[in-house]
Amino acid sequence: MMPQTPKNNQKPWNGIEQATRKYALRAKGDVYVITGPVYEGKPKTIGDNRVWVPKYLYKLVYDATTGRAWAHWIENNDEARASKPISYAELVRRTGIDFLSKEKVLD
DSSP states (O other): OOOOHHHHHTTTHHHHHHHHHHHHOSSSSSSEEEEEOOSSSOEEETTTEEEEEEEEEEEEEEEETEEEEEEEEEEETTTTTOOOEEEEHHHHHHOOOTTTTTSSOOO
């Protein structure tokens, strides 16, 4: 769970989640989904516990049967729009995390 702006959560992020569920239901085997935040600089905080608010959100989708992986990347603001998914390599470049280092990934 992470803080999201309301319109982002209700519109573009909801569309990303629906598309991901639809893909997983059609897939022939296991599909792994990793969702997370990306912080930039000194993050804004909310609430008494000062929870960090991410600048960007991502959702990585990995189809273990086909070896394909892609990611959705979106800025965490109410003006954000979902765009074409980015490659796994691009997600690794942006986050500095090799999520699937032991898997053979086809971009």
